[in-house]
Amino acid sequence: MTTSPIDYQALAENIKRWGLALGFSQVGFSDIDLSSHEDALTQWLENNYHGEMDYMHKHGLMRARAQELVEGTTRVISVRMDYLPPEAKFARTLKKKDHAYISRYALGRDYHKLMRKRLKQLGDKISEYCESFNFRPFVDSAPILERPLAEKAGLGWVGKHSLLINKSAGSWFFLGELLVDIPLPTSEKTANECGSCVSCIKICPTQAIVAPYVVDARRCISYLTIELRDAIPEEFRPLIGNRIYGCDDCQLICPWNKFANISHEGDFSPRQNLDNVELLTVFSWDEATFLSKTAGSPIRRIGFNSWQRNISVAIGNAPYSAENIDALNDKLTTAEPMVAEHIHWALHQQDNKRIAAEQHSDFPIKNQRLTERLIRSVEKGLPRDA
Template identity: 75%
Template sequence: MTAATINYQELTQKIKLWGKELGFSQVGFSDIDLSSHEKALTTWLAKNYHGDMDYMAKHGLMRARADELVPNTIRVVSARMDYLPSDAKFAQILKNKNKAYISRYALGRDYHKLMRKRLKQLGEKIEQYCQQFNFRPFVDSAPILERPLAEKAGLGWVGKHSLLINEQAGSWFFLGELLVDIPLPVTTKSENQCGSCVSCIKICPTQAIVEPYVVDARKCISYLTIELRESIPEQYRKAIGNRVYGCDDCQLICPWNKFAQLTTQDDFQPRQNLDNTDLLALFSWDEETFLAKTQGSAIRRIGFECWQRNIAVGLGNADFHPEIIRTLEAKLASATVMVAEHINWALRQQKHKQQAQQKNLPFVTENERLSGRLIRSIEKGLPRDA
């Protein structure tokens, strides 16, 4: 069809249908005007809240200007895809300090490739309908403010933890977008429904949500265990607990996640038993095993050294056991300087717990009290089968 004969309102309905067929939970449409977000972005960068994520600052305000990223862009097609597995074992793993907790988005196949492939297929379907049409798909792969765009597209609202919340599906979903050059009618923007709730701010183990809608990444456990390539600052290590890759606490406490939808994608179900594995078992992996076990997983991107660093911290926070001390000491000889630093910290923690046990003294940290509150909340309000 030519541009003059296209019924764009009808086309949006077709795109929504095609999106459903491709496995997307929802599709919406927005213009590209994010000028109202530029001041907040500039302030966030000026305060260095992005930490070592240099790519966040590299492109400056281009993140709020999609037409600078892809010239001639006038609309964004935003899509979301649910990822919550059918048996997430949230409370079961978080309250067992000797197990490894991995953020639930990373238990299955790396979503970047899957989502981008589906978005490309969606773009190709639109291309077949329009004679003149250009598009580019993105999934965490471009300097673009995807959450504000998804909010404008009606997929949800940006919560106080900075993640997108949908009133019918909570927040356990991935986002992706197509930047397009056709004048699709825009969707009504979602209304923010956080109200006076500050549960996510209060529950954050490291107090990384420094004010509503603002996260200091340098304190965030997801940043510390995934993005940071150096030593984890010691003041945050106890708060990390057994979280060896990412953190879901701010989502777990969110009351809107009682409406969370389970994923329909087999690729997002847990692989390699990573949803229920002992820290000691993961620490026994050599690099070859790590690469084999994380093939096709988002976890691989952090590399073996950071993986060992994170697990060493987890072992320091685990319940005392002589086997943990023996294993940590055995790893010291072959560990890198950075990993050895975290092993030595973990050994000190284990020995403190050993002494407390010998004296029959309680060893409960403030973070463990906070985690207890979270676990009780999870057990009261989990989505079905989760």
């Protein structure tokens, strides 16, 4: 700790260096003035675009007023951490309709604890150089507009899908903040370079991006599969496809993600083979297995019932198979009422596909199944009578 006058410009450069050493991909600094975002936030809430996320409405404009969240705050240190691993399997998993698609960010260890721990380490390091210094670390854990703050801190710009985009790193990264009470120099805000591109708006399966930079959470697959605890509205179920936890479509289509950086953080690598797992495999888990397989993962927080609900919808959207019917009927005997509703829907979807297959087939569906089994056996190099 020093008692001499602090050179805050030099301290800011040191903070960036310390942040990189802790594994953050970029560090920036902003003031706390988000008054220009208050009208848009108010309108978003009045439109009920937050859905059943009552905490969004509860805190209201505090999200744009960091000083009300932590008294004495004058600056925000924003950080980003890349999470894209080598050999990501996005497109392949989406195309395999009998496989489960889980949003890329959730395949590894829960980033909240990892980043918060390192933000605290960064704050403790700063404390060694300041006679008086107070800080609070946050990672998706506070009512604060983190993306506009990160934008002001020069980490990127808020895209039309409402996520932060970095010109040289795309959008596959997490954000975190340190709210501090020292007058650090602020970073230069990044220019918005979305231009006339509307790819993210067009690609959204449920048309949740109702206007550039405005997302109606009630239509968003991430909200429907993660935040929503009740039944998923029927109009959205066919559109969810095989996405059982979150959705990455708006990022997958974004042209800036060709510049995305590969993460070398081992904790963000896929666990439990969840980047290449069949729907029936995860559907077969009982609650104890679910809790065991998702230990340390952000997936666990949705709970077993939502997990089964989401997979039921995905199986309903999958190609018809007798195995799907058997699995759905088996789960129906023990399912909670909310889950059972989705299983019944999935059974109806599968039955419609069975009927359609029979009507458009030149031979009975039983023979079709035998043929499919034969093809699978040959592909696996097994004897034909196995």
